[in-house]
Amino acid sequence: MKLLIDSADIKSIKHLIEYYQIEGVTTNPTILTMETANYWEQLRQIRSIIGQDKMFFVQTLAVNSTEIIEEALKIISELDENVHIKVPVIDEGYKALKELNRLGIKTLATAIFTAQQALMAAKCGANFVAPYVNRIDNVSGDGINVVSEIVKLSEMHQLSTEVLAASFKNVNQVHQCSLVGAHSITASPDIIEQLHSHPSSAISVKQFSKDWEARFGSVRI
Numbered sequence: 001m002k003l004l005i006d007s008a009d010i011k012s013i014k015h016l017i018e019y020y021q022i023e024g025v026t027t028n029p030t031i032l033t034m035e036t037a038n039y040w041e042q043l044r045q046i047r048s049i050i051g052q053d054k055m056f057f058v059q060t061l062a063v064n065s066t067e068i069i070e071e072a073l074k075i076i077s078e079l080d081e082n083v084h085i086k087v088p089v090i091d092e093g094y095k096a097l098k099e100l101n102r103l104g105i106k107t108l109a110t111a112i113f114t115a116q117q118a119l120m121a122a123k124c125g126a127n128f129v130a131p132y133v134n135r136i137d138n139v140s141g142d143g144i145n146v147v148s149e150i151v152k153l154s155e156m157h158q159l160s161t162e163v164l165a166a167s168f169k170n171v172n173q174v175h176q177c178s179l180v181g182a183h184s185i186t187a188s189p190d191i192i193e194q195l196h197s198h199p200s201s202a203i204s205v206k207q208f209s210k211d212w213e214a215r216f217g218s219v220r221i
């Protein structure tokens with residue numbers, strides 16, 4: 001399962017990339033508003049930190065297909081052609097996904113709330129689909145079940161589209177997504193930190209040191 005950082009915070013991205021196995025970074029318009037006003041500079045900086053071998057997802061803002069495609073081309077020309085373009089699954093988004101697929105531009109269909117939306121986006125050529133787990137839960141849906149159904153559809157119809165589960169409020173949602181076979185997860189820096197840690201691990205390490213020092217003092221292995 002691939003793990004991506006859902007953030008544009010440079011400090012967090014640097015830290016997480018240094019310590020953990022991370023496959024890429026996802027952003028959206030809201031995430032960019034949380035950082036500096038110069039979002040192109042911010043995006044270029046993220047790309048230079050993660051390098052070309054990791055995946056980088058940048059979202060369009062327009063709500064008609066012609067402008068979505070123009071924005072996608074601008075993102076690629078400002079950054080690089082390996083960037084995945086995130087396109088929301090409104091009607092104009094599906095239309096744009098088909099055209100971007102025809103142009104050979106890599107895409108992720110985002111803001112997915114139902115398994116059928118994911119299947120339709122896959123039919124339009126999306127390389128990734130991003131179901132919004134916590135936002136689905138927030139509107140009385142079952143985010144994990146939607147992810148599970150998309151994974152099943154993907155296998156059943158032998159789709160090349162990958163499921164990149166997104167929108168998490170807690171570690172358990174991520175855990176459940178990994179259990180139902182999501183191909184990738186994108187989560188905020190704090191959730192990624194929590195995925196790697198448990199207080200008992202740190203307590204165990206302290207005890208090992210204490211026991212060793214009691215017997216061998218300052219002698220190291």
Ligand code: E4P
Binds near residue numbers: 166
């Ligand atoms: C990622 O692709 C989505 O934009 C993001 O995960 C949405 O997360 P949120 O619901 O926490 O804003």
